[in-house]
Structure formats: structure tokens, C-alpha cells
Amino acid sequence: MADAVEVKELEHVVIRFSGDSGDGMQLAGNMFSTVSATVGNDICTFPDYPADIRAPQGSLTGVSGFQVHVGADRVYTPGDECDVLVAMNAAALKTQYRYCKPTACIIIDTDSFGPKDLEKAQFATDDYLAEMGIRNDVIACPITQMVKDCLADSGMDNKAVLKCRNMFALGLVCWLFNRDITIAFNMLREKFARKPEVAEANIKVIQAGYDYGHNTHASVANTYRIESKQVRPGRYMDITGNKATAYGFVAAAEKAGLKLYLGSYPITPATDVLHELSKHKSLGVITVQCEDEISGAASAVGAAFGGALAVTSTSGPGICLKSEAMNLAVIMELPVVILDVQRGGPATGLPTKSEQTDLLQCLFGRNGESPMPVLAATSPTNCFDMAYAACKMALEHMTPVVLMTDAFIANGSAAWRLPDMDEYPEIKPPYVPEEMLGTWTPYTRTADGSRYWAVPGRKGFEHVLGGLEKDSRTGAISTNPENHDLMTHLRQQKIANIEVPDLVVEGCAADADLLIVGFGGTYGHLHSAMEELNAKGLRVAQAHFSYINPLPRNTAEVMRRYKRVVVAEQNMGQLAAYLRMRIDGFAPLQFNQVKGQPFVVSELVEAFEKMVRE
Amino acid sequence: MTANDYKKGQPRWCPGCGDHFFLGALHKALAEIGVEPQNIAVISGIGCSSRLPHYMATYGMNTIHGRAAAIATGCKVVRPDLDVWQVSGDGDGLAIGGNHFIHANRRNIDLNMILLNNHIYGLTKGQYSPTSPRGFVSKSSPYGTVEDPFRPAELCFGARGRFFARCVATDAPGTIEVLKAAQAHKGASVTEVLQNCVIFNNGCWDAVYTPQGRKANAIYLRHGEKMLFGENNEYGIVQSGFNVRVAKIGEDCTMDDVLVHDAHCEDNTLQLKLAEMEWPIALGVIRDVEAPTYDASVAAQIEEVKAKKPYHTFAQLLETNDIWEVKG
Numbered sequence: 009m010a011d012a013v014e015v016k017e018l019e020h021v022v023i024r025f026s027g028d029s030g031d032g033m034q035l036a037g038n039m040f041s042t043v044s045a046t047v048g049n050d051i052c053t054f055p056d057y058p059a060d061i062r063a064p065q066g067s068l069t070g071v072s073g074f075q076v077h078v079g080a081d082r083v084y085t086p087g088d089e090c091d092v093l094v095a096m097n098a099a100a101l102k103t104q105y106r107y108c109k110p111t112a113c114i115i116i117d118t119d120s121f122g123p124k125d126l127e128k129a130q131f132a133t134d135d136y137l138a139e140m141g142i143r144n145d146v147i148a149c150p151i152t153q154m155v156k157d158c159l160a161d162s163g164m165d166n167k168a169v170l171k172c173r174n175m176f177a178l179g180l181v182c183w184l185f186n187r188d189i190t191i192a193f194n195m196l197r198e199k200f201a202r203k204p205e206v207a208e209a210n211i212k213v214i215q216a217g218y219d220y221g222h223n224t225h226a227s228v229a230n231t232y233r234i235e236s237k238q239v240r241p242g243r244y245m246d247i248t249g250n251k252a253t254a255y256g257f258v259a260a261a262e263k264a265g266l267k268l269y270l271g272s273y274p275i276t277p278a279t280d281v282l283h284e285l286s287k288h289k290s291l292g293v294i295t296v297q298c299e300d301e302i303s304g305a306a307s308a309v310g311a312a313f314g315g316a317l318a319v320t321s322t323s324g325p326g327i328c329l330k331s332e333a334m335n336l337a338v339i340m341e342l343p344v345v346i347l348d349v350q351r352g353g354p355a356t357g358l359p360t361k362s363e364q365t366d367l368l369q370c371l372f373g374r375n376g377e378s379p380m381p382v383l384a385a386t387s388p389t390n391c392f393d394m395a396y397a398a399c400k401m402a403l404e405h406m407t408p409v410v411l412m413t414d415a416f417i418a419n420g421s422a423a424w425r426l427p428d429m430d431e432y433p434e435i436k437p438p439y440v441p442e443e444m445l446g447t448w449t450p451y452t453r454t455a456d457g458s459r460y461w462a463v464p465g466r467k468g469f470e471h472v473l474g475g476l477e478k479d480s481r482t483g484a485i486s487t488n489p490e491n492h493d494l495m496t497h498l499r500q501q502k503i504a505n506i507e508v509p510d511l512v513v514e515g516c517a518a519d520a521d522l523l524i525v526g527f528g529g530t531y532g533h534l535h536s537a538m539e540e541l542n543a544k545g546l547r548v549a550q551a552h553f554s555y556i557n558p559l560p561r562n563t564a565e566v567m568r569r570y571k572r573v574v575v576a577e578q579n580m581g582q583l584a585a586y587l588r589m590r591i592d593g594f595a596p597l598q599f600n601q602v603k604g605q606p607f608v609v610s611e612l613v614e615a616f617e618k619m620v621r622e
Numbered sequence: 623m624t625a626n627d628y629k630k631g632q633p634r635w636c637p638g639c640g641d642h643f644f645l646g647a648l649h650k651a652l653a654e655i656g657v658e659p660q661n662i663a664v665i666s667g668i669g670c671s672s673r674l675p676h677y678m679a680t681y682g683m684n685t686i687h688g689r690a691a692a693i694a695t696g697c698k699v700v701r702p703d704l705d706v707w708q709v710s711g712d713g714d715g716l717a718i719g720g721n722h723f724i725h726a727n728r729r730n731i732d733l734n735m736i737l738l739n740n741h742i743y744g745l746t747k748g749q750y751s752p753t754s755p756r757g758f759v760s761k762s763s764p765y766g767t768v769e770d771p772f773r774p775a776e777l778c779f780g781a782r783g784r785f786f787a788r789c790v791a792t793d794a795p796g797t798i799e800v801l802k803a804a805q806a807h808k809g810a811s812v813t814e815v816l817q818n819c820v821i822f823n824n825g826c827w828d829a830v831y832t833p834q835g836r837k838a839n840a841i842y843l844r845h846g847e848k849m850l851f852g853e854n855n856e857y858g859i860v861q862s863g864f865n866v867r868v869a870k871i872g873e874d875c876t877m878d879d880v881l882v883h884d885a886h887c888e889d890n891t892l893q894l895k896l897a898e899m900e901w902p903i904a905l906g907v908i909r910d911v912e913a914p915t916y917d918a919s920v921a922a923q924i925e926e927v928k929a930k931k932p933y934h935t936f937a938q939l940l941e942t943n944d945i946w947e948v949k950g
Contacts, residue, residue: 046946195944236948245943255936262936269700289924290931291939294699296920299725303692306685306722310665310696313683314704318696333693336686426940464681464697464704467660472675474684475668484631485676 015186016230020079022087023181025174026104027096028065029058029072032174036094037074038421039178042246043191044078045423048236051246052077052388052532053421054086054606059276059360066120066128071103078185080237084387084532086420088608092184094177096120096151098129098136105140113145113228115180117173119152145228149220151176158216162209172213179217186233189218240425247424249388249417250277253321253347254284256395258291259427261317263396264403264435269316270295271307273326276359277415278349281321305330305346312342313473315463317399321347323415324366325356327373334408335374338499340473341451341459343402343409343437345395350414352604361604362416364528367582370410371557377496379503381405382557384412384528389424391417394554396432403437405506406458412556414578416606417529437461440469450483451495457502508555510562513569515542520549522620523570525596527553527583530607534576537612546620553583564591574599574619576612623656625649630679640791640817640827641671644738647789647797648674654798655805657705664707665694667714670745671738671817674709688718691726694733702917705805707734712753713743716772720752724781730809731916734801737774737812738791740819741826748822760822775897775908778812779890784911785811786897788904790830791818796842796905803907809915816903830903843896843906845885848877851902859896866895868902885910 025037034055041051056073063070077087089109095101097120108114126134133139137146155176159169182189193211200207221231247255261268272282272295286295294316298304304320312318320330327334327348337344350366352358370382381401385394391413398411440448440460450471451459462469471483479486480494513523515538526534531552541548551566553559567573567587575584576599584598599615601607628649635641652662662680666672668687675682681704685693694708708726715723715737726733742760743749749762753774757766778786785807787800797815804811816827829839841851841859849859850871858880860869869875885907887893893909933939 042944048948198944241948243945243947245940245945247943255939258939259936267700269696271696288939289927290934291936292924292928294920294924296695296699298692298695299721302689303695303722303725306689306692307696307699309685310683310693310698311700312696313663313681313693314697314701316700318700332686333689336689340683426945429936464663464701465660467658470659470679470681472664472678472682472684474675475686476684 013225014230016232018232018234019081020077020083021092021185021232021234022075022077022090023092023094024073024075024090024104024107025094025177026071026073026100027094027174028099029060029063029070030065031072031096032171033072033096034074036174036178037076038246039192039195040181040187041076041078041421042195043182043187044076044234045244045246046191047188049234050079050081050083051421051423052083052086054416055419057360066097066099066125068099068103068129071100073104075107078234080235084535085606085609088610092181094181096173096177098125098131101136102129102131102140105142108144111144113147114142115147115149115177117151118148119150147180147228154216154220155213158213159209164209172210175210175213176217179214180221182214183218183221184228184231186231189214242425244423244425246421247388248280248419248421249385249391249413250280250349250419251284252389252391252424253385253395253411253413253418254281256392257285257317257319257345257399258288258293259392259429259432260396260399260435262291263429263432264317264399264437266315266317268293269308269311269318270321271298271304271311271318272296272321273298273301273304275301275323275326277351277418278321278323278326278347280418281347281349301326301329302333305333305344308344309333309337309340309342312337312344313464315461317403318343319345319347321349323349323351324353324369327366327369331374334380335376335378336475337408338374338378338380339475339477341406341499342473343406345398345402346408346410348410348412349418350412358604360415362414362529362578362606363602363604364414364530364578365582365602366412367527367556367579368586370412371586377500379500380557381407381409381503381506382412383409384554384556385417386528386531386552386554388417388420388422390554392424392427400433400435401506403435404458405456405502406438406461407503412528414529439463445469449481451478451480453498456505457498504558506558508558508560511551511553511560511566513549513551513566514538515549516547517549519547520570521547521572522549522616523566523573524548524550524616525552525567525573525575525583526577527556530576530578533607533609533612536609537616540609540613541616541620544617546617548616548620556583556586559590563587567591567594567596572597572619574616576607578602578607623653623658625653628652628659628679629677631677633677634673635670636821638820639670640740640815640819641674641738643791643794644797644815644817645674645677647794648801650794651798651801651805655802661703662705662707663697664709665690665697666709667719668745669711669714669743671709671711672714688714689722690714691719691722691733691735695726695729695731698731698733699917699920702732702921705734706732707736709736709738711744712737712739712741712751716774716777717752724777727778727781727783727810727812729916730784730913732808732918733810734804735810735812736815738815738817739774740817740823742819742823744819744822773898774812774814776894779894779909783812784809784909784913785907786814786893786909787811787907788814788816788897790816790827790836790840790905792831793836800907803910807910808918809913836905839902840905841902843883843885843904843908845883845907845910848880848882850880866892866899887911
């Protein structure tokens with residue numbers, strides 16, 4: 009029978025693993041992603057987890073999901089809807105079915121669809137499929153029982169046995185997509201190097217899941233294969249945006265020859281950066297879990313004064329609290345990187361969900377004239393490059409720099425080609441040269457308008473900085489009106505002078521009828537939308553901002569080049585407002601959505617198509 | 623080194639302000655300690671007393687309201703080699719900066735924290751502060767406050783502070799003595815400086831502001847010495863149940879009854895009683911207990927992990943991940 013199952017080639021596929029918070033869906037999803045990436049597919053993942061740590065078991069609010077988009081060629085998003093849904097319990101099916109394509113195949117654990125499970129998931133009848141109008145292919149298998157049988161002789165207790173259910177689902181999905189499960193075995197043996205019995209139990213269950221598919225054909229007509237067309241050879245790893253950001257900071261500190269300091273306070277979805285950096289003491293990284301967000305930023309200012317590469321990490325609510333210390337770094341002209349992993353707001357808002365609603369806060373949310381560079385990463389892997397760029401900019405221009413990411417790219421992961429650090433530019437802070445001893449004052453400036461860095465310990469360069477306005481020549485406190493006007497201009501000009509890469513136009517750059525504009529983490533969705541529109545024969549181009557302050561020099565020229573421009577963002581129009589302010593007469597169309605979820609490519613395509621045809 | 627090596631500029635505090643006296647004593651204390659100016663950072667918040675770094679020939683920052691302890695923490699943890707002084711008033715340190723004050727003490731980072739206490743907000747022109755006594759009349763409490771003050775020693779001890787000293791701004795020898803002890807102490811040290819605001823709260827420390835006043839109303843506590851005070855040391859501090867009291871030697875008690883000061887005692891019960899006496903007011907080093915410091919522990923942990931983990935560069939860190947190769 010086995011050879012009767014046809015193997016179909018696919019260009020790309022979206023799989024969503026879902027279950028109770030405690031079911032290990034994130035791990036199963038991550039492992040499938042890595043197995044796929046290891047054979048050369050491109051991947052883009054999106055963990056969608058609840059804010060509750062442990063919602064009541066089996067409840068609708070406790071469902072945790074992990075979506076991965078696997079492609080033969082490049083994939084830019086985790087996919088709008090899934091081709092395969094794994095639902096480990098009734099609540100997962102109830103809440104996650106809406107992410108399915110009409111043709112999606114659904115895998116369920118029938119042992120978790122008992123009367124109590126159905127009641128918790130608020131099903132009215134026991135014919136849950138009919139109740140939800142599901143007519144898809146359903147692989148209904150008693151996963152729990154099979155895992156119990158599989159591990160009956162393992163000596164493990166019931167609780168430990170049930171924890172392996174996710175691996176059965178993983179094995180089954182690996183069979184469906186003809187994945188090499190030995191890659192997963194190796195991962196487990198490495199992960200549980202100190203608990204080989206746990207590794208072997210999990211491996212046994214993966215094999216059982218795989219064999220179940222193979223032996224029964226799991227009532228499907230086909231299995232699938234996604235070939236690899238990835239062109240760029242090299243060594244790769246799977247990395248989340250938060251980890252890539254942390255790595256960017258480490259790499260920049262090493263390049264600059266500085267200690268890395270992180271002052272932080274736990275906040276979703278930024279905390280993983282604190283976790284990651286706290287691990288790397290063997291590289292000399294200093295992390296302080298501060299008493300509050302304020303102290304996180306304030307201590308970073310102190311660390312910068314002390315001569316370290318100083319970083320503080322947070323999300324939007326934390327930026328509110330840090331803004332005073334960020335402003336202090338503006339007037340003292342000290343290098344500090346402020347990471348804002350955006351989440352849904354206002355106030356506590358949607359802590360685990362993603363938005364782009366902090367842009368104007370980062371640009372302008374401080375008292376006084378307070379110019380500050382603002383950068384935004386576009387994808388999980390791009391977080392590394394942008395973190396590096398933010399550090400370089402802060403250190404070389406003696407300024408605080410905001411790096412914006414968001415929950416979507418911070419938690420999402422993608423295959424990352426390991427960087428060769430020799431290819432990255434040097435980082436050279438403007439240390440005050442020894443020959444300036446005697447003539448130097450704290451606000452003496454370099455040719456590009458930066459203050460010099462005089463780190464404590466150097467004799468003859470003792471000086472006092474502070475939050476009060478200073479005389480441009482002597483560095484003493486000054487309330488002189490002309491001096492304040494001059495210093496305000498000097499600070500503004502210093503930031504305006506920073507060189508940033510030009511805006512790149514992709515797609516039909518020469519003759520687009522519509523230019524799609526966005527910033528930060530929406531790049532992938534907007535790019536996919538553009539590709540789909542181009543495939544339909546529509547003349548559409550894309551320009552995406554990573555550098556928001558200062559804007560790329562060619563911004564106005566690009567925005568004016570096309571007769572229709574749409575600014576698409578996950579807020580009420582903050583980038584559009586900013587561009588209108590900076591470009592005379594600019595009146596873009598807008599696409600705004602604030603759902604806490606990533607854009608849906610099909611919705612973008614529909615909206616943009618309408619704009620082109622109007 | 624001389625006091626002049628630490629001096630800079632012309633202080634702009636009101637004539638007669640206690641800050642002038644304290645600044646002079648600090649310059650002298652630093653000269654006696656001898657750490658060179660380039661290896662000192664003086665970090666303040668906002669307020670009259672927070673102008674102090676501008677009058678120091680050291681590195682320094684006059685930062686934002688309440689955050690000096692947090693900023694100093696970042697500086698010290700990346701630069702344990704620096705001698706870091708943090709200067710605040712009672713508003714800066716205990717109101718807006720109260721959270722950082724307690725956590726710097728709890729964490730036991732090696733900062734020399736100076737608390738210039740005059741029971742008033744001076745720079746904003748005369749509002750009550752978190753150390754103003756109940757019923758205190760000020761511009762923002764014309765009918766008297768209806769709240770109780772913090773007692774700095776109690777707050778410090780409650781935050782597990784290991785060093786607390788007190789001095790009077792006008793008492794240069796007493797101030798220099800405690801500043802030297804504070805600097806020598808490894809870990810967070812709090813020195814409360816009783817300091818008069820001539821404009822908005824004149825006379826707040828009259829009882830101890832002159833040498834005669836201190837003879838009559840203050841006791842200098844020194845580790846290992848009997849707790850004696852008065853014109854002719856005729857009074858002593860003796861134990862009374864769970865409390866302490868003043869006794870006249872030869873009348874209420876014998877010399878043997880007089881307590882000997884133990885600043886190094888881990889248990890702060892008696893030290894708290896001493897710190898909170900209203901008569902006499904306790905001066906000197908009231909508590910001085912050694913404990914692991916945060917900055918040294920951070921540095922030690924880094925060395926420990928470096929010795930244990932095989933990766934020390936970014937390139938090596940990358941290799942700790944699951945990596946696969948895509949061949950061309």
C-alpha cells in the first residue's frame with residue numbers, strides 16, 4: 009500500500025501547530041522549521057501565544073499556536089492561512105480553524121475531544137466537525153493513547169508521557185512532508201544531552217508518529233515534498249528577531265572593542281533579549297535586571313558615561329518611562345541604544361501581540377527639541393544588521409538611537425546565513441585625541457558635529473555633563489538665549505547630517521502605478537503583496553523604510569516619482585503623518601490596520617488592487 | 623593631593639547654605655583619601671545640592687530628578703575601578719528617587735551615596751519634602767502636612783543597607799571622618815548630612831549646627847567606644863528593655879552600664895535605635911557591615927563563566943547554535 013501514496017511537489021506550504029499552552033506546540037513548530045531549513049528550504053515562523061502563563065487547561069484562552077511557512081524559494085511571511093492545521097485539543101480546533109485554507113488538512117488528537125474537552129471548548133454538540141462546518145480532510149487519530157502505548161515500558165510517569173504528544177504530531181507532519189526525521193533525532197539528543205532517557209523517549213514518539221502516517225496513510229491521498237531552490241550557499245541557523253537583535257549588540261560591542269551593558273526590566277515581548285544577553289557572560293556581557301524601566305534607561309546612560317556600549321531594551325510602555333533618561337542622553341550627547349519591541353497598546357494593551365503604534369512616540373515623545381535617530385528592523389534576521397547599525401550610529405555620532413522591532417519579527421524566526429564579521433564596517437567612536445588636552449571642552453565638536461567622548465580615567469579631561477543646557481564653547485551651565493538657540497540647532501543638525509542608505513525601490517521601479525510604502529516588520533507582507541500584484545500584471549513597486557530619522561536623502565524624490573503612493577502600516581497613519589510633515593505637498597493613500605496580528609497578504613492585495621484600478 | 627585639586631568653579635548656592643560647608647569638607651576628605659580626580663565620578667540628580675558636581679574637578683554628571691542612584695549604578699557596574707559618589711537631596715533621593723535609593727542599598731553596589739537632608743524642597747522654592755515632620759508648614763502645606771516623614775536610616779536599614787553614617791554640614795572634622803569611612807566601605811554607603819536651608823527652612827538643625835549645640839545635643843558614635851556625650855561626657859547611652867535611653871553617669875547608671883558602639887554588628891536592631899534617637903542626635907558611623915558588593919559579584923561571575931564556557935568571541939558564540947550548511 010505504501011507506494012500507492014503519491015508524492016506531490018509543492019512550492020511552499022504553511023503549517024500551524026496548535027494546542028494547549030502546555031502542549032509544547034512552540035517546540036514542535038520550531039523543530040519542524042529547523043528540520044525544513046536544514047534541508048535548504050526557506051522558513052518564516054510566527055509563534056502566536058496567549059498572554060496567560062497557564063490558562064485553565066483545555067480552555068479557549070489557553071490555546072497556543074505556532075505557524076511556519078516553508079518554501080522552496082524565498083518566503084517573506086509566515087503565510088496568511090495554513091495548509092495543515094494540527095489541533096491537539098478541542099479548544100485549539102475551535103479557535104484555530106479560522107486560520108485554515110478551505111483546502112487545509114486538519115490533524116486532531118481524538119483523545120482530546122471527549123465530552124469534557126468539548127464542553128470546555130464551548131461546543132454545543134459532540135459532532136464538532138459538523139458544528140463548525142468543517143468539510144476538510146481530517147486526520148483523526150488517537151494521539152494520546154498511541155503515545156501512552158508507545159511509552160508504556162519507558163518507566164515514565166503519566167505526566168511525563170503526555171508531554172511527548174507534541175512529538176507524535178511532529179512525526180506525523182514530518183511523514184506528510186517527507187522530512188528526514190533523523191535531523192529531529194539529532195536535535196533532541198543535543199537538547200537533552202544530559203537527560204538521554206528523555207531524548208530517547210521523544211525520539212521513539214516521533215518515530216511512532218511517522219510510522220503511523222506511513223502505515224495507515226493517515227487517510228490522505230498524497231504526501232508532499234518541498235524542494236530546495238535556495239541559491240546562496242553558506243552556513244545557516246534558525247534565529248528569532250529577539251535573538252538576532254541580541255547578537256547584533258554583542259557583535260557591535262566586539263567590533264568597537266567595548267564592554268556591552270544592558271540595563272533592562274522584564275517586559276513582553278522584549279524580555280528574550282535580556283534572557284539571551286544574560287547567558288553570554290563568557291563574552292563579558294553585563295546585564296542588570298533593574299528595579300524599573302526608568303532605571304534600565306538611566307543605568308544605561310551611566311554605563312555610557314563610563315565608556316561602555318550601553319543598551320536598554322523594552323516595549324512601548326517602557327519607552328513611556330524611559331523617555332526622560334533618553335532625553336538626558338540627547339542633551340548629554342552620550343551613545344545609548346534603546347530597543348523598542350513594539351506590542352499592542354495603548355497602556356498595557358495587547359502584550360503578546362504586534363503593532364507599529366510607537367513610531368511617533370519614539371520620534372517625538374520627549375520634552376523640548378529632542379532629535380533622536382530612529383531605525384526599524386524589517387525581519388527576524390534583519391534585526392541583527394539593524395542592531396549593529398544602531399550601535400554603530402550611536403557610538404560614532406554620540407547620540408541615543410532607537411531601534412524599533414515588533415512582537416511579530418521579534419518572536420518570529422527565519423533561516424539566517426551566519427555573518428562574516430570581517431564584512432561588517434568598523435565602529436570608531438570619536439574619542440577625544442590626547443593632543444586636544446588643554447583646548448578641549450565637553451562640547452567641542454568633530455567635523456561632522458559630534459561631541460568627543462572623554463571617558464573617565466583620562467587625566468586632564470575631567471568634565472561635568474548634565475541635563476541643563478550648556479555653553480557651546482565652555483561646557484558650563486548657560487541660560488543665554490543665543491547659546492540655547494545655537495545648541496538646539498547643533499543637536500538637530502548633528503542628527504540630520506548622519507548618512508543613511510538611500511531608499512531602494514523594488515518591483516516596477518520605473519513605471520509603477522502604485523508605490524507601496526511601509527516601515528519595519530511589515531516588509532515581508534508588503535513584499536509578498538507586491539509580488540502577487542506584479543504576477544497579476546499590475547505595475548506596483550515597493551519602498552520600505554529602515555531608517556526613519558534621519559530619512560534617506562532620496563525620500564522626497566522617491567515619494568514624488570509615482571502618481572499613487574500608499575503608506576501601509578499597523579497603526580492609524582503615523583508614518584504617513586511623519587512623511588507629510590517632512591515632504592511638502594505629499595498626500596499618500598493609506599492602509600491602516602491595528603488588529604495586533606500581522607497583515608494578511610490577500611487583504612493587502614485586494615486593497616492595493618482597488619487603489620491601482622481606481 | 624590637596625583640597626584644591628578637587629575644587630572647581632564658584633558655587634552658586636545661597637550665602638550661608640549648608641551645601642557650601644559640605645562641599646568644603648568633601649574636597650578635604652577627597653584630598654585625604656587621595657584617589658586622583660580622573661578616577662572619580664560624582665553623579666547627582668536635580669535640586670540645590672545636586673549642583674555639587676559642577677564644583678568638582680572630577681568627572682561628573684548633574685542628571686535628572688531622582689535618577690542619580692540608577693545612573694551611578696550603570697557607571698559603577700561597567701567601571702568598578704572608578705570611585706563613584708552619588709549626591710542627592712531629601713527630595714531627589716527619597717521622594718522621586720526613593721525606588722532607586724532602596725534598590726541601590728539592597729543590591730549593595732559600591733556607591734558613596736550622600737543624602738543632604740534639610741527637610742525642604744529649596745530649588746522649587748519651599749515645599750515640604752518626604753523628610754519634613756508631620757504638621758510641617760510650607761508653601762504646599764499652609765495648614766501643616768498630614769503625613770509622616772521617612773527616617774532615612776530606617777529606610778536604609780529596611781532596604782538592607784550595610785552602611786549608614788550621619789554628620790552635620792558645618793562640622794568639618796565630623797563630616798570628613800564619616801566621608802572617609804563611607805569611601806573605605808565596600809558596598810553601598812549612605813551618609814546623611816544634616817544641612818540647613820537658610821531661605822526656606824532656616825534653623826532646621828539648630829540643635830546641632832554649632833559646636834556648643836553638638837556638645838549638648840549630639841553624640842559621636844565610634845565603633846568600639848563607649849557611647850558618651852555632654853559638656854564633660856557626663857551622659858551615656860544605656861540599654862532599657864528593648865530600647866536605649868540616656869542616663870547620667872553616677873546618678874542613673876554606672877560607667878559599666880554604658881553601651882559600647884558596635885557598628886559592625888550584622889543585626890541592625892540596636893543601630894536603628896541609635897539612629898532614631900531624638901536626643902541626643904547620633905552622629906558618626908552608625909552601621910558599617912561588610913557584605914559581597916554587586917559590582918564585584920558581577921565581575922566575579924563573568925570571570926567564573928569565562929573559565930567554564932568555551933566560547934569567548936562572537937564567532938565562537940555563533941558555533942554554539944544548530945547550524946546547517948547549504949552547498950553551492
